[in-house]
Amino acid sequence: MGPEEPASGAGRPLGLLALIRQIGATIVALVHARIELFATEFEEELQRRFIIFIWIMLALLFAGLSVLMLAITVLIIFWDEHRVLVAALITGAFMVSAFVTAFLAQAQVKHKPRFLAASLEELKRDSAQLERRR
Numbered sequence: 001m002g003p004e005e006p007a008s009g010a011g012r013p014l015g016l017l018a019l020i021r022q023i024g025a026t027i028v029a030l031v032h033a034r035i036e037l038f039a040t041e042f043e044e045e046l047q048r049r050f051i052i053f054i055w056i057m058l059a060l061l062f063a064g065l066s067v068l069m070l071a072i073t074v075l076i077i078f079w080d081e082h083r084v085l086v087a088a089l090i091t092g093a094f095m096v097s098a099f100v101t102a103f104l105a106q107a108q109v110k111h112k113p114r115f116l117a118a119s120l121e122e123l124k125r126d127s128a129q130l131e132r133r134r
Contacts, residue, residue: 030126038119045115067094 071090078086114120 034119034122034126037122038116041116041119067097 071094074090075083075086
């Protein structure tokens with residue numbers, strides 16, 4: 001190696017083009033990581049909602065069958081004496097149950113975690129870190 005030839009990258013400062021490439025690569029890696037996090041969170045949320053939906057449907061099916069059988073049993077017991085009163089009471093109990101469960105479902109929806117919360121938090125951290133570097 002002669003005196004005119006530059007050293008092979010050891011201790012040599014990066015040129016402007018190399019620096020731009022390095023910044024570009026960093027930005028691409030950052031965006032790629034955030035997109036992967038978004039996709040993972042989205043898939044997890046879909047799976048969670050589907051599983052919850054299946055459990056809710058099964059619970060509703062069995063609860064409905066149980067309540068229906070109970071209502072029929074009570075109606076049969078009181079068939080001769082107070083069938084209209086018992087039918088009205090059973091209907092009222094069904095209506096109260098519907099209102100209570102609707103209220104509880106609404107409370108669950110209000111207290112669920114925010115969609116994409118982890119992705120948004122990561123973006124806030126990235127933004128704060130970029131602001132500190134300025």
